[in-house]
Amino acid sequence: MEKKEISIAERILKIGVISWAIVLIAWSIVGYNYEEIFFPSPAETLRALIKIIQDGTLGADILASLRRIGKGWGLAIVTAVPIGLVTGHFKLVRLLVEPVLNLFRFIPAIALTSMFLIWFGVDDKSKVALILYAAFFPIFVNTIAGVVTADKSLVEAASCMGAGKLRVFFTVIVPSAIPNIFTGVRLGLGSSIICVIAAEMLVGGDGLGYLIQSSRMYYKTAWAFAGIFTLALIGFVLDRLLYFAGKKTLKHFGVK
């Protein structure tokens, strides 16, 4: 009996309603004690959100950001996966690449913003390049890991049945690496979202990052709050969508 009650409590907590209610209450308390310009309350934020939805600002900025994420992240996937597969498969290439990789991984994209501006110009190109850079490494590193940890007995089974090296690569190594690749792609999406905001804040133009940055500059703190929440929501929804899509379509590859 007692056990059942705990499980019901757990289930309610899991939905997150209670956690969010607590956050909202705390936020409200802080918000109502300060000016909107300093710390907007939930109601003021909601009002601002409705305003920027209605005048089309938010929609345009979301689209701009999503387009950049799509480009940068997409480019990262199509480059990092094949390069990672080859790097992981050939030990000599891996030994050549790893030392450099291990250093580069710790250079955040934001640190490279000014250089990218010089190299790629102030328009979209530099932002997409930054996202590509940020998303590349998690996908690359995980793809290599996927290849390296591929089940050796599957490779042996395939070669016993006469499969040549190329066939083993495409029918055993690549499918075996898919769960890791998928993890990398998900992590890469997270990096892309963080990076697109940073790039838009620093470089400007349009997008959610620019919305947050410019609102703050014009003392429209509530707009910035609205932008931040939209951003969190987009990140959450995209990740969930990706996760469920992966679970559904890649189940037999071992994506859980």
Added chain:
Amino acid sequence: MYVELKNINKRFGDCQASKDVSFEIEKGKLIGLLGPSGSGKTTILRMIAGLEKQDSGDIYINGKLVNELTPSQRGVGFVFQNYALFPYMTVYDNIAYGLRVEGKDKAYIKERVTELLELVSLSGLEKRYPDQLSGGQRQRIALARALAPKPELLLLDEPFAAIDAKVRQELRTWLRRTIDKIGITSIFVTHDQDEAIEVADEIVITNEGRVEQVGDPVDIYLHPKTSFTAKFIGKSSVITDYRKLKGFNDEGEGTEAVIRPEFVELLTNDSPKGNDPSYEDAMVEQSIFRGDSFEVILDIDGLKIKANSPLVNGPLKSGDRVKAFINMIYIIRGEETYQVKNSSLDDSNTYFI
């Protein structure tokens, strides 16, 4: 000889996995490679398959030297211990894999896969994925996949190790029947002597990288040639000094001997036959009820000997005194072993005949 191994040596770092291994296998036979874990049996199997290369020595399959051939060129089917089914492929695609490699046309592949699924009695599971199958079913699919390209030689690495005891027994008899049906020369690796004795036509006993003995199960059971085989096969008890036992005289060189439970006749203390001077006084040290008998460990003058007590003797418990007659022992002399019968047995035989 269909498969021949000649003076095979293989080293993994400090570990000598194969020491001068030589044996031959006749076509159509089912061979069990039997030995404790770490005895080098799987290494032998993997070298025959070409998954491992020997440091020295020659392997012949069907009269052809295969040392330099890749696994696929050797025409062997291999069933892995963990089955190694491709988890991202359906049962159909798994079985079809080797056929697609060979470039067979679709119609042939379909026909062959259907035929194999019938052989392993799993028709209708084509569209399942390996994670939707039970352990026994996976095992059968792994066998079907290995057989699909019609190999001349089938190798199985611990085929029953990952299957629970109940299904294992069933699968053993099934495997034996299936292999008989196709008539393919097969070698399987096992550490379970019951399995080897029950399934194999011939057993190769390995120990510490060496081949100890090759022979049919009955021969190996009745005539163990080496001390290792004598100790390893059967529920053997190793005793330090056989001279303490009645009816066995000093044969010189070494006092160690092996006794199997079936060599010990057990009588209760009140049985008149037990008064015969050739019977030993024994004490039951441990007794386990096995349903059809009691499995006991006897203490005879400090020697611990396993024996079976039939139910007519009634239940035995530790501390009980009994009479025991030991009709045979294997005396260990260095690496070798030989059989000695109880001397009173010869006398009584002449009396009664």
